[in-house]
Amino acid sequence: MRRAVCPGSFDPITNGHLDIIGRASKLYxxxxxxxxxxxxxxxxxSVEERLDLIRQVTADFGNVEVxxxxxxxxxxxxxxxxxxxxxxxxxxxxxxYELQMAQMNNGLSGVETLFVxxxxxxxxxxxxxxKEVATWGGDVAHLLxxxxxxxxxQRLGEK
Numbered sequence: 001m002r003r004a005v006c007p008g009s010f011d012p013i014t015n016g017h018l019d020i021i022g023r024a025s026k027l028y029x030x031x032x033x034x035x036x037x038x039x040x041x042x043x044x045x046s047v048e049e050r051l052d053l054i055r056q057v058t059a060d061f062g063n064v065e066v067x068x069x070x071x072x073x074x075x076x077x078x079x080x081x082x083x084x085x086x087x088x089x090x091x092x093x094x095x096x097y098e099l100q101m102a103q104m105n106n107g108l109s110g111v112e113t114l115f116v117x118x119x120x121x122x123x124x125x126x127x128x129x130x131k132e133v134a135t136w137g138g139d140v141a142h143l144l145x146x147x148x149x150x151x152x153x154q155r156l157g158e159k
Contacts, residue, residue: 004084007034011043016122020088025061037070057145074109085113
């Protein structure tokens with residue numbers, strides 16, 4: 001069985017993330033979406049909320065498993081016998097950082113990283129940019145799955 005992981009914080013998951021996960025789901029038998037937990041960051045959404053939103057928006061793929069993980073991504077991969085990490089690249093600046101991570105991960109465990117160029121429609125898109133624009137009242141509905149947009153709108157309304 002061909003397995004891969006798409007890691008990230010997904011706070012919140014965007015259409016750009018969903019595009020990469022969907023493309024990976026066509027190439028692999030099972031795609032694990034790993035919501036990496038960073039104790040030093042406080043997200044807009046809790047880890048449980050992110051897991052729930054991701055499960056909802058990836059349900060139609062049929063071969064996506066969603067989990068959280070604290071620690072090294074290579075340990076997540078080893079524990080689940082996952083030989084490949086799939087990462088989307090938006091720009092050359094992403095490549096510089098991601099190449100270093102890929103080389104480190106491969107050196108630590110032999111896990112390969114595959115880079116997928118982002119759909120040009122989403123080349124500028126990041127969760128933090130979406131949150132910032134939405135906080136100031138900008139329209140981000142076209143950048144998020146509807147259920148995620150609803151959750152974001154509700155969360156920002158609570159603040």
